[in-house]
Amino acid sequence: xADSHSASTPASARPAPAFAGHPVYVIGAGPGGLAAAxxxxxxxxxxxxxxxxxxxxxxxxxxxxxxxxHTTRRLSxxxxxAIPRRSGRWVARDDMVRYLETYAEHHELEIVTGVEVFRVxxxxxxxxxxLHASGGRELTGSAVVVATGHHHTPRLPDWPGLDDYTGELxxxxxxxxxVPYAGRxxxxxxxxxxxxxIAVDLAEGGAxxxxxxxxxxxxxxxxxxxGWAAQYSGVLVRRLPVGLVDRLAGLFxxxxxxxxxxxxxxRPDTGLCSRARQGAIPVQDVGLIDAVRAGTVEIVAAxxxxxxxxxxxxxxxxxxxxxxxxxxxxxxxxRALEELVGHLDVLDGRGMPVVHGGHTPxxxxxxxxxxxxxxxxxxxxxxxxxAGKIAKAVAGRLR
Ligand SMILES: Cc1cc2nc3c(=O)[nH]c(=O)nc-3n(C[C@H](O)[C@H](O)[C@H](O)COP(=O)(O)OP(=O)(O)OC[C@H]3O[C@@H](n4cnc5c(N)ncnc54)[C@H](O)[C@@H]3O)c2cc1C
Numbered sequence: 001x002a003d004s005h006s007a008s009t010p011a012s013a014r015p016a017p018a019f020a021g022h023p024v025y026v027i028g029a030g031p032g033g034l035a036a037a038x039x040x041x042x043x044x045x046x047x048x049x050x051x052x053x054x055x056x057x058x059x060x061x062x063x064x065x066x067x068x069x070h071t072t073r074r075l076s077x078x079x080x081x082a083i084p085r086r087s088g089r090w091v092a093r094d095d096m097v098r099y100l101e102t103y104a105e106h107h108e109l110e111i112v113t114g115v116e117v118f119r120v121x122x123x124x125x126x127x128x129x130x131l132h133a134s135g136g137r138e139l140t141g142s143a144v145v146v147a148t149g150h151h152h153t154p155r156l157p158d159w160p161g162l163d164d165y166t167g168e169l170x171x172x173x174x175x176x177x178x179v180p181y182a183g184r185x186x187x188x189x190x191x192x193x194x195x196x197x198i199a200v201d202l203a204e205g206g207a208x209x210x211x212x213x214x215x216x217x218x219x220x221x222x223x224x225x226x227g228w229a230a231q232y233s234g235v236l237v238r239r240l241p242v243g244l245v246d247r248l249a250g251l252f253x254x255x256x257x258x259x260x261x262x263x264x265x266x267r268p269d270t271g272l273c274s275r276a277r278q279g280a281i282p283v284q285d286v287g288l289i290d291a292v293r294a295g296t297v298e299i300v301a302a303x304x305x306x307x308x309x310x311x312x313x314x315x316x317x318x319x320x321x322x323x324x325x326x327x328x329x330x331x332x333x334x335r336a337l338e339e340l341v342g343h344l345d346v347l348d349g350r351g352m353p354v355v356h357g358g359h360t361p362x363x364x365x366x367x368x369x370x371x372x373x374x375x376x377x378x379x380x381x382x383x384x385x386x387a388g389k390i391a392k393a394v395a396g397r398l399r
Contacts, residue, residue, distance in 0.1 A: 023048045023110075024394055025131055025141035027117045027340075029056040032371035032383040033147030034100060035078040038107045039391035040145075042080065045398065047145075049109060050133060052116035057100035059149055060093060065177040066201045067093040070193065070223050070284035071231045071378035078384050081106050090223070120144055120341050120367070129366060143366040143394050146341060146353070150371055150379070151333040157303075161315075164308030172198055172330035178205020184325040185209040187314060189303050191218045191265075193283050195330030200287035203296040210291075211324070213316065215302035217265050219249070219272040219282035220289065225256050230284060234376035237273070246271020257285070263292045264299030276376050303327075335372065358389030366397060 024040055026033045029051035040047035055061070068090040069076050073083045076091065081103050087095040104111055119132040123140060131139040154171035156162070162169075172194045178201050186207050188199045191214040199212045221230040233252070237245045249272035259267065268275065272282055291297040301318040314322040335351050346361045346369075348354050353369035355361050360368055370386045371379065 022128055022140045022142045024143045024145065025050060025117075025129070025139060026145040026147055027120075027131075028147035028149060028371075029053075029104070029111050029113070030059050030147060030149055030371070031057075031078055031100060031380055032149070032386070033145065034103055034107075034109060035383050035387035036145045036147055036368075036370055036390050037109045037111075038078065038080050038103070039387035040394060041107065041109070043391050043395045045391065045394060047110065048141075049111040050115045050117055050131070050139075051111060051113045052134070054113050055101075056104050056111060056113075057097050059151060060097045060100060062173065063093050064172075064175050064198065064201065065093065066197065068286075069096065069380070070286070071380055072229050075229075075231055075235070075378055076380040078103055078380070079387055089229075117340065119339060120146070120344070122344075122364070142398060143368065145368045145370060145390055145394075146337070147370050148335075148337070148340065150335065150374060153334045153336040155332050155334045156329055157331055159303060159305055161306035161308065165306035165312040165314075166308060166310055167312040167314075167324065168326040170326070170328055172328055173333075175328055178202045178207060181326060182206035183208050185323075186326045186328060187211045187213060187300075187303075187322060187324040188328045188330060189213045190215075190330035190332070191283065191299075192280070192330060192332070195328075196283045196288040197286055198328055198330060199297045200291050203291050204287070209298070210296065211298045211300045211322070213300050213303050213314075214265065215317070216280070217268050218280065219253065219268055219275060220257050220260075220265070220285055221253070221272075221282045222256050223284045223286060230282075231378050231381075234378065235381070238375065238377045242271070242273045242277065245273035249273065258289065258293070260289065260292055260299075263295075265292060273376065276374075279374065281374050281376060341367070357386040358393035360393065360397075366394075368393065 023046040026037045026047050026049045029049045033049050037047040037049045073089055073091050077083045083099050116134040117131050121130045123130050129141045129144045154173040175198055181202055186202050188195050199210050203210045301316040303314055304317045305315045307313040311323050344364045346354055346364050353372050356369045356372055368390045371383055375382050
């Protein structure tokens with residue numbers, strides 16, 4: 001291939017693959033793909049990572065400036081390399097990017113950048129996998145690890161009237177910092193971690209007014225209580241029954257998080273773990289509680305629709321109409337796996353892979369997925385664990 005081999009090693013410097021034949025292709029050079037490639041290599045399996053961007057860690061490079069991990073440094077490291085102590089307990093975005101670059105170099109991973117994989121098929125003889133990639137490439141692999149990311153494609157709800165709306169609207173994926181919003185009135189839509197953090201960033205960064213539109217009040221956790229990271233609890237209770245975790249989390253929240261009902265954020269009716277299973281992981285507080293109590297972030301009803309005209313208006317679920325200088329939609333992402341693997345019958349009704357980690361679908365043996373779960377114990381930790389399971393499973397198959 002004629003592409004740049006960023007963070008790759010000359011062929012002569014690499015150990016000979018223990019398994020002859022085609023490499024394992026890993027699609028995506030985010031934390032999940034890098035960890036999987038390392039774990040495969042550690043077992044003597046040649047893994048080639050295909051990345052559509054021009055550098056590793058593309059998702060992390062695009063996150064907003066203020067972002068820090070809400071999982072601890074130690075429990076966010078990928079296998080085979082610690083995140084440096086100097087990054088502190090809550091690793092900043094830029095340090096995470098540097099860590100991913102170092103990770104790829106340190107482990108001498110074989111990465112081909114600038115290659116997007118469009119579709120994955122079985123080879124005609126059914127023994128391997130054929131990847132259709134940009135530039136007309138057709139690549140044959142002995143197995144494939146899909147690591148294209150849970151937060152793949154920014155998603156906007158199908159709001160009525162959106163096409164006629166004349167105001168400024170962007171997805172949270174395009175938000176970098178509060179500078180363009182100084183002195184302006186901003187409506188942030190969606191109270192997940194991203195929406196909560198952006199609302200606080202805007203309030204602290206000089207926006208004149210910040211409203212946060214909330215459909216379902218989220219569970220809010222202190223990132224750390226008396227030095228005990230919320231993630232530790234997530235790890236400890238991960239295998240306990242859902243109902244028990246819901247009760248424990250409810251008690252813990254009452255003891256550590258003030259009641260914000262008067263400010264428009266009642267405690268949720270559904271338990272924390274039950275909600276997490278539905279895909280709504282709790283909001284880690286990095287200033288939302290204080291901002292809501294101080295009134296610098298105002299909670300308003302969910303967005304129902306948009307109206308055209310000058311100025312355009314946002315219609316909320318309580319019937320009120322809001323005029324605002326900018327709308328920032330923190331409304332999540334689509335996995336966008338349909339074109340890549342949808343034809344292989346490996347996705348469920350929500351477009352999520354039916355297996356992850358070391359499991360491979362019976363109808364698509366040798367196809368693996370990592371990074372499509374969002375557990376309360378932390379996704380980076382999960383990616384690190386899945387990497388080892390995938391490598392073990394692939395080694396078993398190839399043997
Ligand atoms: C704002 C934010 C904050 C987060 N904070 C934390 C945290 O504190 N702790 C934690 O544990 N988790 C956190 N996560 C969740 C998770 O750890 C990250 O999203 C992480 O980057 C997931 O890694 P990944 O490799 O699965 O996906 P990504 O990092 O998204 O990497 C996927 C890669 O695949 C590439 N790609 C996609 N499609 C193709 C294709 N068809 N062909 C080739 N390449 C392709 C992309 O360019 C990208 O480089 C956070 C997520 C977000 C969005």
